[in-house]
Amino acid sequence: MFVVTSEEMRRLDRLTIEDIGIPAMVLMENAGRAIAQEVLRVAAVRGGGDGGLVSAESDGRSQGVEHSSNAVDSAHRRECWLVLAGKGNNGGDGFAAARHLMEAGLAVDVALAVPAAELEGVAAAQAAIAARFGVPCLDASASGVPLRWERYSGIVDALLGTGAAGPPREPYAALIRAANASGLPIVAADIPSGMDADTGAVHAACIRAISTVALAFLKRGLVQHPGAEYAGQVTVAPIGIPTSLARGENVPVRYVNAQTAAAALGIDPHRSRAADTHKGTYGHVLVAAGSASMIGAGLLSAGAALRGGSGLVSWALPASLSPLAVNRPPELMLAPLAESPLPSHHLTPDQAAAATSPPRSRFTAAADSPDSRSSAVPAGWAAVPPQALAGLAASRSAMLIGPGLGRWACDTAWLRRVWEETRCPLVVDADALNMAAEATDFSAWKAPEGRPTILTPHPGEMSRLLGIPTAQIQQDRIGTAIRYAKEHGVVLVLKGACTVTALPDGRVYINGTGNPGMATGGAGDVLAGLIVSLLGQGLPAGEAAALGVYLHGAAGDRAAQLRPGGPASLLAGDIIAQL
Numbered sequence: 247m248f249v250v251t252s253e254e255m256r257r258l259d260r261l262t263i264e265d266i267g268i269p270a271m272v273l274m275e276n277a278g279r280a281i282a283q284e285v286l287r288v289a290a291v292r293g294g295g296d297g298g299l300v301s302a303e304s305d306g307r308s309q310g311v312e313h314s315s316n317a318v319d320s321a322h323r324r325e326c327w328l329v330l331a332g333k334g335n336n337g338g339d340g341f342a343a344a345r346h347l348m349e350a351g352l353a354v355d356v357a358l359a360v361p362a363a364e365l366e367g368v369a370a371a372q373a374a375i376a377a378r379f380g381v382p383c384l385d386a387s388a389s390g391v392p393l394r395w396e397r398y399s400g401i402v403d404a405l406l407g408t409g410a411a412g413p414p415r416e417p418y419a420a421l422i423r424a425a426n427a428s429g430l431p432i433v434a435a436d437i438p439s440g441m442d443a444d445t446g447a448v449h450a451a452c453i454r455a456i457s458t459v460a461l462a463f464l465k466r467g468l469v470q471h472p473g474a475e476y477a478g479q480v481t482v483a484p485i486g487i488p489t490s491l492a493r494g495e496n497v498p499v500r501y502v503n504a505q506t507a508a509a510a511l512g513i514d515p516h517r518s519r520a521a522d523t524h525k526g527t528y529g530h531v532l533v534a535a536g537s538a539s540m541i542g543a544g545l546l547s548a549g550a551a552l553r554g555g556s557g558l559v560s561w562a563l564p565a566s567l568s569p570l571a572v573n574r575p576p577e578l579m580l581a582p583l584a585e586s587p588l589p590s591h592h593l594t595p596d597q598a599a600a601a602t603s604p605p606r607s608r609f610t611a612a613a614d615s616p617d618s619r620s621s622a623v624p625a626g627w628a629a630v631p632p633q634a635l636a637g638l639a640a641s642r643s644a645m646l647i648g649p650g651l652g653r654w655a656c657d658t659a660w661l662r663r664v665w666e667e668t669r670c671p672l673v674v675d676a677d678a679l680n681m682a683a684e685a686t687d688f689s690a691w692k693a694p695e696g697r698p699t700i701l702t703p704h705p706g707e708m709s710r711l712l713g714i715p716t717a718q719i720q721q722d723r724i725g726t727a728i729r730y731a732k733e734h735g736v737v738l739v740l741k742g743a744c745t746v747t748a749l750p751d752g753r754v755y756i757n758g759t760g761n762p763g764m765a766t767g768g769a770g771d772v773l774a775g776l777i778v779s780l781l782g783q784g785l786p787a788g789e790a791a792a793l794g795v796y797l798h799g800a801a802g803d804r805a806a807q808l809r810p811g812g813p814a815s816l817l818a819g820d821i822i823a824q825l
């Protein structure tokens with residue numbers, strides 16, 4: 247399913263009207279009917295009403311307003327809806343919807359935010375048709391015009407759509423505030439008025455809808471927070487603009503959920519296996535994760551990689567920490583790395599080779615704590631030569647580095663060597679991202695030619711990578727991810743609700759699975775392990791990342807449903823169990 251910007255939507259509208267020849271009035275007529283259908287569905291649900299109407303819509307038939315039974319008629323006769331209409335085509339959609347609602351047996355008023363004489367084009371034409379149809383139109387163009395909100399059962403928000411610029415001006419803002427304050431259910435036409443269609447940022451006055459009918463395509467703001475929350479339940483209504491047009495115009499952003507994953511990703515999300523395969527078919531991944539105080543991060547990442555379907559999973563960790571891995575799943579192999587007393591990133595190749603000898607007893611697990619930054623004798627990851635790790639990865643199908651790794655003196659230089667010498671596909675997460683963020687010259691780090699690299703920051707890590715506040719990132723997550731992926735030639739997974747996966751070629755996947763129960767320590771480690779598993783099974787990096795995000799969210803949703811305590815009681819390990 248494509249997700250468009252306002253500008254892309256305008257281009258697709260124009261191509262449909264001018265090149266394909268579907269008149270703007272026809273598109274608006276279809277839009278109005280789809281919005282009316284959604285109102286009828288909401289009215290039926292609220293009135294405990296007619297299931298037939300709801301199921302007619304969910305069947306995908308577009309006849310909802312034309313087949314009302316007597317029962318529906320009587321339910322709807324009690325309903326009186328207010329359509330708030332703006333000056334542009336979004337308002338035109340509102341007039342068309344009002345007419346369809348009246349025809350379906352509801353009482354309807356339109357409140358117009360501008361003097362009727364200011365309407366133009368197809369919106370003016372729809373207003374004129376609605377007037378001849380007998381739809382009452384109230385003038386709400388003067389700020390403070392009182393509307394008798396208590397008369398209505400619900401509101402259609404057709405004030406502002408993709409043509410809005412900046413915060414809603416008066417009287418739009420006052421109408422939005424009053425509509426929200428009325429407590430009535432609001433169905434938004436295309437987007438909630440007051441939401442930025444491209445980023446999902448909301449202005450001080452923004453409609454809080456229970457549902458939004460996205461016309462033709464999802465808009466970016468509908469699949470990013472806070473816009474997604476203000477939009478309520480979103481449905482996409484086909485209004486005549488062909489999907490092939492979006493494909494032809496190379497719209498880069500797609501939405502991934504249970505209905506759309508296969509088409510959006512071009513992959514069977516169930517990953518059915520050919521019969522004649524063996525463990526070698528499914529890759530051998532290396533997980534470099536965990537430290538003395540965060541050994542669980544390694545267990546979670548490696549556990550997720552196993553459930554992700556890898557043929558083999560090896561867990562790389564400093565040899566002195568091996569005893570801490572005693573409770574690992576039996577399927578998980580260990581790859582202990584010898585520690586060297588020399589600052590590891592200064593090692594010559596010969597010293598690195600010598601460092602594969604067994605660890606010395608003075609390297610204790612405790613020395614891997616953050617205190618080891620100041621410790622005289624480095625141990626733990628600080629004492630693992632980066633080239634030894636990169637060398638081990640050379641014979642693996644993919645490597646994950648970062649979860650629970652800890653921090654130590656000169657770790658940024660350490661990571662740089664891993665980054666520059668690791669030839670297999672690489673996933674970089676958590677502490678490894680924080681090390682990269684402290685590099686003053688990260689853009690100059692040279693990955694081996696052609697190596698796919700995936701970065702999986704949460705917004706806090708993204709903020710450190712970019713050196714800008716988290717709030718600024720959250721205001722335009724899609725734009726931020728696109729720019730970063732292109733600039734650094736990496737796949738960038740910006741985590742959080744509606745995770746954004748941006749590819750260096752400009753393609754973007756927005757994830758529709760997952761729930762707030764997943765905001766729990768270790769959930770990100772699970773994601774990173776799942777992604778490296780898919781990467782190691784040979785999926786292209788962008789698809790591995792986006793599919794991993796989708797499957798991780800879906801597993802989190804199943805896990806949340808199974809928990810007697812609901813989403814709040816979810817643990818990261820529950821997600822692995824549902825993979």
Ligand SMILES: NC(=O)C1=CN([C@@H]2O[C@H](COP(=O)(O)OP(=O)(O)OC[C@H]3O[C@@H](n4cnc5c(N)ncnc54)[C@H](O)[C@@H]3O)[C@@H](O)[C@H]2O)[C@@H](O)CC1
Pocket residue numbers: 259270273274277332333334335336337338339405406407408409410411412413414415416418435436437461485
């Ligand atoms: N052919 C088309 O272009 C179609 C457009 N459709 C609808 O048209 C919408 C886009 O229509 P428009 O481009 O006319 O734009 P809008 O209807 O979103 O609004 C633009 C109008 O609102 C005013 N405005 C802009 N920013 C404002 C602000 N901050 N405060 C107050 N007033 C503001 C401007 O005067 C402008 O006339 C879509 O969202 C969709 O609902 C649908 O009818 C389908 C077909």
Ligand SMILES: Nc1ncnc2c1ncn2[C@@H]1O[C@H](COP(=O)(O)OP(=O)(O)O)[C@@H](O)[C@H]1O
Pocket residue numbers: 676704741742743744745759760761762763764765766767768769770771772773798799
């Ligand atoms: N509200 C939410 N809705 C959907 N997914 C979420 C939500 N909160 C967190 N997640 C997901 O859970 C994971 C948390 O990762 P992260 O913040 O790195 O946690 P940790 O570092 O503790 O492992 C991410 O994949 C994120 O997208």
Ligand SMILES: [K+]
Pocket residue numbers: 336403404405406407434435436437438439
């Ligand atoms: K709207």
